[in-house]
Amino acid sequence: MFLGTYTNKIDDKNRMAVPAKFRDQLGGKCMLTKGFDECLYIYTMEDFEVMAAKIAALPQSDADFREFIRDFFGNSELCELDGQGRIKIPQNLREYAHITKDLVTTGAMNKVEIWSAETKADFDLAKKMKDSKFTDKLREFSI
Amino acid sequence: MFLGTYTNKIDDKNRMAVPAKFRDQLGGKCMLTKGFDECLYIYTMEDFEVMAAKIAALPQSDADFREFIRDFFGNSELCELDGQGRIKIPQNLREYAHITKDLVTTGAMNKVEIWSAETKADFDLAKKMKDSKFTDKLREFSI
DNA sequence: AGATTTTACCCCACTTTTCCCCACTTTTAC
DNA sequence: GTAAAAGTGGGGAAAAGTGGGGTAAAATCT
Numbered sequence: 062m063f064l065g066t067y068t069n070k071i072d073d074k075n076r077m078a079v080p081a082k083f084r085d086q087l088g089g090k091c092m093l094t095k096g097f098d099e100c101l102y103i104y105t106m107e108d109f110e111v112m113a114a115k116i117a118a119l120p121q122s123d124a125d126f127r128e129f130i131r132d133f134f135g136n137s138e139l140c141e142l143d144g145q146g147r148i149k150i151p152q153n154l155r156e157y158a159h160i161t162k163d164l165v166t167t168g169a170m171n172k173v174e175i176w177s178a179e180t181k182a183d184f185d186l187a188k189k190m191k192d193s194k195f196t197d198k199l200r201e202f203s204i
Numbered sequence: 205m206f207l208g209t210y211t212n213k214i215d216d217k218n219r220m221a222v223p224a225k226f227r228d229q230l231g232g233k234c235m236l237t238k239g240f241d242e243c244l245y246i247y248t249m250e251d252f253e254v255m256a257a258k259i260a261a262l263p264q265s266d267a268d269f270r271e272f273i274r275d276f277f278g279n280s281e282l283c284e285l286d287g288q289g290r291i292k293i294p295q296n297l298r299e300y301a302h303i304t305k306d307l308v309t310t311g312a313m314n315k316v317e318i319w320s321a322e323t324k325a326d327f328d329l330a331k332k333m334k335d336s337k338f339t340d341k342l343r344e345f346s347i
Numbered sequence: 348a349g350a351t352t353t354t355a356c357c358c359c360a361c362t363t364t365t366c367c368c369c370a371c372t373t374t375t376a377c
Numbered sequence: 378g379t380a381a382a383a384g385t386g387g388g389g390a391a392a393a394g395t396g397g398g399g400t401a402a403a404a405t406c407t
Contacts, residue, residue, distance in 0.1 A: 070385070074365080078384055112347055113205070117313045127240055128331060131317060135209045135310035144368070145384075153209045171347060213395070217355085221394055287357070288394075 062086075063168030068178065071160055076147040079103070080166055083173055084146050093154060095136035096172075099180055101150070101158050103173035109137070150175075206311030211321065214303055219290040222246070223309055226316055227289050236297060238279035239315075242323055244293070244301050246316035252280070293318075 067080040079087065083103075092109035096102035104112070116133055119126040136157065140148035150160060163178035176184075210223040222230065226246075235252035239245035247255070259276055262269040279300065283291035293303065306321035319327075 072386065074387085076385090081383055108347060113313070121240075124241070131310060131312050132331075134205075134207055134312045135317075137207045139207060143366075147384090149365080151208060215396065217397090219395090224393055290394090292355080 062170060063173045066165060066167040069164050069166060070162055071150060071155075071164060074149070075151075075155065076143070076149050077164060077166075077175070078145065078147045079142060079173075081146065083166075083168065084142065087142070090139060090141045091148065093138045093140045093148065093150065093175075095132070095154060095157055096174060098184060099158055099177075101154055101160075101175040103140075103175065104171070108171055113137075205313055206316050209308065209310040212307050212309055213305055214293060214298075214307060218293050218295075218298065219286070220293055220307060220309075220318070221288065221290045222285060222316075224289065226309075226311065227285065230285070233282060233284045234291065236281045236283045236291065236293065237276070238297060238300055239317060241327065242301055242319075244297055244303075244318040246283075246291075246318065247314070251314055256280075 063083055063086065065080070065082060067082075069078055069080070071077045079091075087103070087105060090106065092104045092106060094102045094104065094109070113134075116130060119130060121127055121130075136153060138151055138154065142148055154160075158175065159177045159180050160175075161177065165176040165178050165181045167174045167176070206226055206229065208223075208225060210225075212221055212223070214220045222234075230246070230248055233249065235247045235249060237245045237247065237252070256277075259273060262273060264270055264273075279296060281294055281297065285291055297303075301318065302320040302323050303318075304320065308319040308321050308324045310317045310319070
């Protein structure tokens with residue numbers, strides 16, 4: 062289970078250090094994908110396989126499915142951690158997540174989220190604005 | 205499994221470098237075909253054989269099938285990678301995909317898609333317009 | 348058929364990117 | 378406070394991407 066929030070930087074070679082706490086669970090490599098809300102996800106190989114198998118089974122005859130398959134696999138990358146526990150983030154994913162320098166990396170149960178620090182700050186601010194609504198929703202689920 | 209998105213160029217001799225990550229899976233040669241959505245597909249020899257067998261088995265008595273068979277095989281090409289890992293893209297396929305100079309090559313599970321950069325940009329823009337539908341779909345398959 | 352032009356393909360050269368490795372700084376643990 | 382681990386930066390070799398020359402094969406023309 063991935064837990065906790067970390068701040069880190071991407072360097073000029075587009076490498077990001079995976080927080081040390083997450084490395085053992087990933088076992089030297091991971092799948093980096095496009096996530097919701099303009100952030101990126103890191104999945105374990107196993108979890109990715111499960112998703113990929115479901116998605117690959119969609120009918121190619123449907124244009125929306127084709128787009129979806131293209132978007133999903135085209136924005137997924139197998140990343141091997143280097144000697145220092147870093148992964149390289151490819152251009153298309155950096156652009157999607159507005160990644161330039163400062164990052165926030167946060168564990169989210171079965172995946173790790175990677176945010177541009179700025180995007181995350183904006184997002185958190187926006188969340189505050191609608192916080193009462195959010196609390197109401199939690200109440201529904203008795204949390 | 206083909207993954208990731210790459211940008212590349214076609215040169216004056218109509219050659220395109222196949223992204224290095226895809227070469228091992230193709231093993232020196234591949235089948236280049238006309239894809240959906242005004243892009244081209246690269247299949248492994250094995251996957252192409254399977255498809256070709258299915259398509260060849262369609263009843264010739266049906267005019268629509270005859271046309272499809274003609275179109276499919278007429279726009280398929282066996283491509284051998286040269287010493288630098290490039291394939292030559294024939295004229296009919298270049299025209300179909302509006303290929304002139306800049307390309308986007310994207311892995312889509314069992315095939316590789318080759319797009320003219322301009323066509324892909326237009327396509328992606330159109331996709332953004334209907335993004336909510338798309339996001340819902342992703343949500344279905346996310347874990 | 349022979350000559351000429353075009354196309355294909357092998358090879359070499361240059362530029363850019365990637366990746367491995369080492370070094371330094373900062374944080375964590377004891 | 379000291380040692381170890383984590384995070385960050387960068388040099389340099391290797392690989393990937395790109396362009397182009399030269400020769401052989403194919404197509405076209407006369």
